[in-house]
Amino acid sequence: MNPRRKKRLLFASVLIGGVAAIASLLLYALNSNLDLFFTPTEVVHGRDDTGLMPEVGQRIRVGGMVVEGTVERDSNSLKIAFDIADNGPAITVLYDGMLPDLFREGQGIVAQGTLVEPTVLEASEVLAKHDENYMPPEVAEAMGQSHSALEYSETQSGY
The missing domain is CATH 2.40.50.140 (Nucleic acid-binding proteins)
Known part of the structure; x- marks a missing residue:
């Protein structure tokens, strides 16, 4: 794999992981405030x-x-x-x-x-x-x- 593809794959992986972490924190916060x-x-x-x-x-x-x-x-x-x-x-x-x-x-x-x-x-x-x-x-x-x-x-x- 060439270095440019590795860099794109790493960027996409970090982006997906960050979005997943933000979504899970958001759902946790909403769940704790739900009555x-x-x-x-x-x-x-x-x-x-x-x-x-x-x-x-x-x-x-x-x-x-x-x-x-x-x-x-x-x-x-x-x-x-x-x-x-x-x-x-x-x-x-x-x-x-x-x-x-x-x-x-x-x-x-x-x-x-x-x-x-x-x-x-x-x-x-x-x-x-x-x-x-x-x-x-x-x-x-x-x-x-x-x-x-x-x-x-x-x-x-x-x-």
Whole structure:
């Protein structure tokens, strides 16, 4: 092989290796910043369509309704614990910080944080809906069928 071809082959090899290294570092960085959305039922039982189940220690987002009567506040700090559920099992959310003004029981919320136990989320951020007609898109999609079935049964019963 002549020296010019060796030089081109070496250049092409280094270029391909560099692009592969950059792509792998980029994918690693994106994966570590990715927060998947789950409903409380999916946290407990896993996703039916993909079989994906969140692991303890994983950062996730969970959306659902705050269960009535489960809000427990610490009188000496900003710590709060409450349960959220969709149409299945509930999970407990632990949060230390200021809650949104619109947070209340029966309210639709999205909590972002780390799963510390299979049914306990330590939240770093809690978001609440802004008016009566709004629901976060992920929660609306996840609860869509059960919510419309509930509205249908309420209209049939006359409420």
